[in-house]
Amino acid sequence: MGEKSKSKGCFGWFLVIVLLALVVGAIVYTIKKKTSHSSKPAPVPGPPGAVEKKYAEALQTAMQFFDVQKSGKLVNNKISWRGDSALKDGSEARLDLSKGMYDAGDHMKFGFPMAFTATVLSWTILEYGDQMEVIDQLKPAQDSLKWITDYLINAHPSANVLYVQVGDPDKDHKCWERPESMTEERPVTQVNTSSPGSDVAAETAAAMASASLVFKKSDSTYSSTLLRHAKELFTFADKYRGSYSDSIPQVQIYYNSTGYGDELLWAASWLYHATGDKSYLQYVTGQNGKDFANWGSPTWFSWDNKLAGAQVLLSRLSFFHAKDSSDNSGLQMYRKTAEAVMCGLLPKSPTATTDRTDGGLIWISQWNSLQHPVASAFLAALYSDYMLTSQTAELTCSGRSFKPSDLRDFAKDQADYVLGDNPMKMSFLVGYGKKFPEYVHHRGASIPVDATTGCTGGFQWLESTKPNPNVAVGGLVGGPFLNETYIDSRNNSMQAEPSTYNSAVIVGLLSSLVTTSSAVQSFTT
Numbered sequence: 001m002g003e004k005s006k007s008k009g010c011f012g013w014f015l016v017i018v019l020l021a022l023v024v025g026a027i028v029y030t031i032k033k034k035t036s037h038s039s040k041p042a043p044v045p046g047p048p049g050a051v052e053k054k055y056a057e058a059l060q061t062a063m064q065f066f067d068v069q070k071s072g073k074l075v076n077n078k079i080s081w082r083g084d085s086a087l088k089d090g091s092e093a094r095l096d097l098s099k100g101m102y103d104a105g106d107h108m109k110f111g112f113p114m115a116f117t118a119t120v121l122s123w124t125i126l127e128y129g130d131q132m133e134v135i136d137q138l139k140p141a142q143d144s145l146k147w148i149t150d151y152l153i154n155a156h157p158s159a160n161v162l163y164v165q166v167g168d169p170d171k172d173h174k175c176w177e178r179p180e181s182m183t184e185e186r187p188v189t190q191v192n193t194s195s196p197g198s199d200v201a202a203e204t205a206a207a208m209a210s211a212s213l214v215f216k217k218s219d220s221t222y223s224s225t226l227l228r229h230a231k232e233l234f235t236f237a238d239k240y241r242g243s244y245s246d247s248i249p250q251v252q253i254y255y256n257s258t259g260y261g262d263e264l265l266w267a268a269s270w271l272y273h274a275t276g277d278k279s280y281l282q283y284v285t286g287q288n289g290k291d292f293a294n295w296g297s298p299t300w301f302s303w304d305n306k307l308a309g310a311q312v313l314l315s316r317l318s319f320f321h322a323k324d325s326s327d328n329s330g331l332q333m334y335r336k337t338a339e340a341v342m343c344g345l346l347p348k349s350p351t352a353t354t355d356r357t358d359g360g361l362i363w364i365s366q367w368n369s370l371q372h373p374v375a376s377a378f379l380a381a382l383y384s385d386y387m388l389t390s391q392t393a394e395l396t397c398s399g400r401s402f403k404p405s406d407l408r409d410f411a412k413d414q415a416d417y418v419l420g421d422n423p424m425k426m427s428f429l430v431g432y433g434k435k436f437p438e439y440v441h442h443r444g445a446s447i448p449v450d451a452t453t454g455c456t457g458g459f460q461w462l463e464s465t466k467p468n469p470n471v472a473v474g475g476l477v478g479g480p481f482l483n484e485t486y487i488d489s490r491n492n493s494m495q496a497e498p499s500t501y502n503s504a505v506i507v508g509l510l511s512s513l514v515t516t517s518s519a520v521q522s523f524t525t
């Protein structure tokens with residue numbers, strides 16, 4: 001009896017141990033499975049892969065609006081209804097300001113948004129030049145960029161003088177004529193030490209610095225010239241602080257700047273990438289970062305506010321372990337804030353913005369409503385690519401994890417909405433798709449090539465009930481209202497006017513989506 005009881009007791013303990021081992025094993029397996037599912041990085045993309053046809057065709061369309069907007073003596077003109085214009089711009093200051101691009105549907109050259117256009121176009125080329133080249137859009141992008149930077153170089157005749165506007169916007173907007181027919185005086189406006197413009201000068205410095213990287217290998221002399229101007233302009237912007245909106249009150253109606261701190265950080269960030277000079281990194285991570293960066297507070301990227309752009313641009317330093325990035329608390333704050341921006345964009349994030357249409361489009365502003373969603377989607381695509389290439393598996397938003405593919409899906413959703421996947425079933429990119437705006441608010445597109453008009457003679461075409469005789473191909477119009485309606489009317493400048501800076505962000509977004517490849521880890525190697 002005693003021996004039997006002993007063996008039964010041993011067998012019972014054995015069963016308990018086996019069961020416990022199975023339970024523990026199951027728990028460990030489940031945890032491992034969960035961990036491997038949630039935290040295993042996606043593969044790093046290789047060279048550019050298969051091309052997505054719709055994005056390729058859309059990018060080829062969007063790129064053409066830069067040609068539509070060119071001023072000056074046109075070279076290899078691809079737009080049949082455009083010709084030479086504004087050849088005497090800048091002559092009153094004995095400068096050649098004939099190049100550059102018209103701002104939107106008017107004939108103004110506003111330096112602030114034009115410089116932003118150049119910066120974003122440079123950024124796009126630097127990040128996605130290999131993808132653009134696959135569909136033969138890299139060279140056209142470089143040519144369009146140089147058309148602007150040639151103008152910006154001439155607009156900066158001395159260290160502390162920058163011409164920031166050509167034309168009188170009040171008078172320009174009282175005319176409706178083709179740019180080729182203009183005979184009105186076109187005054188030039190400058191910022192200087194007594195009338196400072198830190199915002200516009202710093203944005204121009206950012207444009208010059210980023211473009212210097214674009215042309216570094218293909219034209220080192222031109223690149224050096226751009227970098228010299230960028231350094232001078234940044235010094236001018238930082239030393240003589242003040243908003244150009246205060247110095248030039250007239251611009252408040254058109255392109256009012258809400259502050260210059262973001263442009264100073266943006267410019268210094270680009271100068272650090274262009275030079276590797278630690279002083280620029282110290283500038284953005286030290287006291288100026290504390291003063292201007294609004295760390296922890298997400299913002300919207302636009303021609304007026306560059307903070308979100310600077311946060312994403314600086315985050316690439318920590319993603320790719322740049323030489324000066326380790327243990328840099330300031331850089332960590334930029335990346336944390338960039339993460340907050342991304343978390344606000346992802347629709348399933350606990351901190352997702354509610355500023356969206358029912359169809360899912362980010363919607364911030366009634367005027368030019370597409371600028372913010374397209375710019376945001378461009379940043380999301382960049383951040384997704386940084387994560388993929390650096391083997392960063394997840395982004396955590398208030399305890400919930402998201403993958404790089406979630407950011408890319410968001411970027412695609414915004415792009416698809418713009419290209420026609422929306423309740424209106426129309427494309428907002430002129431010339432793309434079966435249905436797109438036909439009554440675009442654009443002087444040159446609305447007036448027949450053979451028409452003879454003075455300043456006011458063309459208003460008959462503004463009021464015409466017929467579609468534009470010329471297609472402003474590639475123009476990204478303002479976009480829908482919050483209730484997802486669009487009034488296709490030439491007089492509806494709120495929704496129907498395309499702009500050059502809209503083109504910059506849509507070209508950036510489409511370039512990111514046209515195919516996939518690993519992110520460039522350094523702009524200088």
